[in-house]
Amino acid sequence: MSVKRLLYIDDSKIPEQIGSLKKKLKSRGFDLDEVFIDLGDDTFKVRNNNGKIVLDKDKIHQFIKDNLANQNFDIIASDYDFKDPNLDGYELLRRLKRDSESQGYRFKRAKFCLYSADQDNVVKIFDTPNKIKELIRLKIDDFIKRENIPTELTELFTANEKTYSFKNHIIPYLEKYGTFKFKSVYPKFKDKSLADIAHEIDKDNHHGIALQKYLVELTVAHLIELNNFPKE
Structure with a gap:
């Protein structure tokens, strides 16, 4: 059975969605190999100048470079809201795509997706022409409601099976x-x-x-x- 590889980034696991995704992919003849980066882990945090614990962007990207840059992934998905003033999923994926292309990471041809449990409110954040242009330039492959992850990622995983390059x-x-x-x-x-x-x-x-x-x-x-x- 062929294997599809997923890297997902969140501040907590989403076992229900991942379990359902595995079942849907298996019904189409694929196994799922997922890698999870847990931004709730203290490894990725730092105390800022105001004494508040926040996510450390450099630590996150250095971890990815050191541990995952030489791996292939079909999809890289990130939650939008890490409940952190220092970083959101859009900013994380923007730098990750830039680094993967400029430094030749093996997963640079992966599809990049954002997901959110509160999609409607996230959409309101991108409410100016400049912000919309930024989204277009980033070329995010999909923006998914968290509850729809199993169905929509299954379609994204298998879309290439209908074409050949x-x-x-x-x-x-x-x-x-x-x-x-x-x-x-x-x-x-x-x-x-x-x-x-x-x-x-x-x-x-x-x-x-x-x-x-x-x-x-x-x-x-x-x-x-x-x-x-x-x-x-």
């Missing part, structure tokens, strides 16, 4: 063996690591596209050879 398929495989060195086939990438090649493909540059085309040609040639088809 060679690029999105090959990059995780190359990253899985990222330290291996490329020795032949495409001279422009000779001696590059597979992780470096995955990065080139992800940028959609000329050589990344050319390599994908060449791999398709090699695959078809191999199929012809395996099946003893007559060569033209």
